[in-house]
Amino acid sequence: MGAELGKYKSVVSARSTDKELLKYAQDGGIVSQLFAFALDEGIIDGAIVAASKEFAAKNPSKVIIDSTNFDMIEPWRPIPAIVSTKAELLAAAGTKYNICPNVALLKEATRSFGLDKIGIVGTPCQMQAVRKAQLYPIGMRDVGASIALAVGIFCMENFPYQGILQLVEDHAAMKLESVKKMEIGKGKFWVYGKRGQVVQLPLKATHKYEQPGCHVCLDYVSNLGDISTGSVGSPDGWSTVFVRSKIGDSVWAKAMAAGVFETQPMEKVKPGLELVSKLANEKITKNRATLEARKTFGVGKALRNPYI
Amino acid sequence: MADKISLGYTHLSGCTGCTVALADNYAGLLTLLDKYVDLKYMPTLADARHVQKVDVSFVEGSVCINDKLAVEELKETREKSTIVVALGGCACYGNITRFSRGGQQNQPGHEAFLPIGDLIKVDVYIPGCAPTPQMIRNVAVMAYLLLKGTKEQKDLATAFLKPLMTMAQGCEACSCDIMTTVINQGLCMGCGTCAASCPVNAITMEYGKPQLERDLCIKCGACVAQCPRSWFSFDVVENYEAINEAIMAALQ
Numbered sequence A: 001m002g003a004e005l006g007k008y009k010s011v012v013s014a015r016s017t018d019k020e021l022l023k024y025a026q027d028g029g030i031v032s033q034l035f036a037f038a039l040d041e042g043i044i045d046g047a048i049v050a051a052s053k054e055f056a057a058k059n060p061s062k063v064i065i066d067s068t069n070f071d072m073i074e075p076w077r078p079i080p081a082i083v084s085t086k087a088e089l090l091a092a093a094g095t096k097y098n099i100c101p102n103v104a105l106l107k108e109a110t111r112s113f114g115l116d117k118i119g120i121v122g123t124p125c126q127m128q129a130v131r132k133a134q135l136y137p138i139g140m141r142d143v144g145a146s147i148a149l150a151v152g153i154f155c156m157e158n159f160p161y162q163g164i165l166q167l168v169e170d171h172a173a174m175k176l177e178s179v180k181k182m183e184i185g186k187g188k189f190w191v192y193g194k195r196g197q198v199v200q201l202p203l204k205a206t207h208k209y210e211q212p213g214c215h216v217c218l219d220y221v222s223n224l225g226d227i228s229t230g231s232v233g234s235p236d237g238w239s240t241v242f243v244r245s246k247i248g249d250s251v252w253a254k255a256m257a258a259g260v261f262e263t264q265p266m267e268k269v270k271p272g273l274e275l276v277s278k279l280a281n282e283k284i285t286k287n288r289a290t291l292e293a294r295k296t297f298g299v300g301k302a303l304r305n306p307y308i
Numbered sequence B: 001m002a003d004k005i006s007l008g009y010t011h012l013s014g015c016t017g018c019t020v021a022l023a024d025n026y027a028g029l030l031t032l033l034d035k036y037v038d039l040k041y042m043p044t045l046a047d048a049r050h051v052q053k054v055d056v057s058f059v060e061g062s063v064c065i066n067d068k069l070a071v072e073e074l075k076e077t078r079e080k081s082t083i084v085v086a087l088g089g090c091a092c093y094g095n096i097t098r099f100s101r102g103g104q105q106n107q108p109g110h111e112a113f114l115p116i117g118d119l120i121k122v123d124v125y126i127p128g129c130a131p132t133p134q135m136i137r138n139v140a141v142m143a144y145l146l147l148k149g150t151k152e153q154k155d156l157a158t159a160f161l162k163p164l165m166t167m168a169q170g171c172e173a174c175s176c177d178i179m180t181t182v183i184n185q186g187l188c189m190g191c192g193t194c195a196a197s198c199p200v201n202a203i204t205m206e207y208g209k210p211q212l213e214r215d216l217c218i219k220c221g222a223c224v225a226q227c228p229r230s231w232f233s234f235d236v237v238e239n240y241e242a243i244n245e246a247i248m249a250a251l252q
């Protein structure tokens, strides 16, 4: 196990000790619990998360959306929002398997939303965007130093909204508004209905709906988050947590001291870090091959490589 | 101090917003001037206003080719500087001056404006309207390390500045670049950075992808430069923590 997991100070299997929070969370409730704790402690004064239309309707001042289109926003279309209470965090908990441009709110968070200490959750590519914005703040005036806690989630791929629509309504034959939870795990795409029905699709069926930009992505476990987390590697209901930066280390230590998480050593849990490593390597190898193929895509003509 | 770098500031057709952005580093600017930078000439912040021989010169504004004096100053800047930095959207890409057709008071004959790179070789680009105080600061610290640092610091500064050296190549500096260099190339992943970067809110995110309002765009180049899929250097960005700390420590 090496570079594919990024730099980290420690890794554990963990879950929130808050039973109520776990009801809303996707996995071990790491993201929502970290932000709830950081809000309580004044480490952040708001967090950028992926909320929904219902949330936006109730909290119009926490989102930026064009109200003329509001009625056309479909179920399961994520809307970036800035939340500042536990109830709001819970309303936005859980994974939405389609694109939520959280970084779009990063500058405005420090402007009309008035945050000095921003929390942000995002996919590995969004963590890359955040760090590039800190080092090269070309269009991000007075933003970099305000980022107080960046929590990265693991990510194999994402889907455009219409991809999820296709998978759920066509392949799984369920209405999106009747879906309670979606999950990718154990080699399947799972759709859980509000009335208890469960449909599983083979991952093979999902590939053609993946976002093309994901096929050049070289990060599986959010190497650039302060803390990064995902389900892979840990038992059901638990999460694998990498503590990466000095900020991450300090927040994690405080959260542990406050007892908001219970943990198990990574070496003790099944399937363990080997699986995280294996999937990370698979993703990186596959996408490196895509980048290679882009070099000779045409006849003597290449597609652009973003990495320099 | 002998090992300071010398800096000049040439002001062409720019609105002084870039100057204000530089000054908005407040105490950081004072530390820069104290420890690292000897400001040789600058129309607003120094006594001397005329171009001199310097290590680094910042150029604000595009160049009006109907203004002989401006053209001469720009060429003289190039001749007398080791590194020329195009500061801000106007110097880099023309920005709002791209829309000029002349006829304005009190110089109605000044109608044709070019990015400075069309007349001289530019070494480093800092896009944006206005460029940000922090970006100017980071480039200033890196320029210092490049010219005066240890071997290790020079390598870091080279890696940091490299993407800023090639920024204007094949770039129209408008929202269209997001389409042509990122989305059309199958590289966009919907992070929303471009939308956050735009000073005039010409970009919104629709279904996770940028929606460009081209008529609003002023051609500052910030969106595409900030996009992590326009260019991304793992070598530099993976060390974000150490680099941020080094920059902050330098300004203590």
Ligand SMILES: Cc1cc2nc3c(=O)[nH]c(=O)nc-3n(C[C@H](O)[C@H](O)[C@H](O)COP(=O)(O)OP(=O)(O)OC[C@H]3O[C@@H](n4cnc5c(N)ncnc54)[C@H](O)[C@@H]3O)c2cc1C
Pocket (backbone or CB within 6 Å): A024, A025, A026, A027, A028, A029, A030, A031, A032, A033, A049, A050, A051, A078, A092, A093, A094, A095, A096, A097, A098, A099, A100, A102, A121, A122, A123, A153, A154, A155, A156, A157, A158, A159, A184, A229, A230, A231, A232, A239
């Ligand atoms: C597209 C995608 C792909 C993923 N792939 C994997 C994978 O391959 N392996 C793995 O182990 N884990 C993966 N995850 C992460 C996993 O599904 C959980 O999100 C993660 O474990 C956090 O769970 P939690 O219980 O700690 O967080 P919760 O407390 O449930 O909070 C989740 C947080 O993520 C935010 N969020 C939800 N959807 C998005 C989105 N689309 N973009 C940005 N933020 C969002 C929510 O607003 C919430 O704040 C993926 C997540 C996404 C969004």
Ligand code: SF4
Pocket (backbone or CB within 6 Å): A123, A124, A125, A126, A155, A156, A157, A158, A211, A213, A214, A215, A217, A218, A219, B189
């Ligand atoms: S696979 Fe990569 S590019 Fe796609 S959403 Fe996940 S982190 Fe972003």
Ligand code: SF4
Pocket (backbone or CB within 6 Å): B178, B182, B183, B187, B188, B189, B190, B191, B192, B193, B194, B195, B209, B210, B226, B227, B228, B229, B230
């Ligand atoms: S910044 Fe780049 S990758 Fe992100 S949404 Fe805009 S174009 Fe897409």
Ligand code: SF4
Pocket (backbone or CB within 6 Å): A139, B173, B174, B175, B197, B198, B199, B200, B201, B202, B203, B216, B217, B218, B219, B220, B221, B222, B223, B224
């Ligand atoms: S869209 Fe906005 S950020 Fe991009 S070049 Fe135009 S004005 Fe600048």
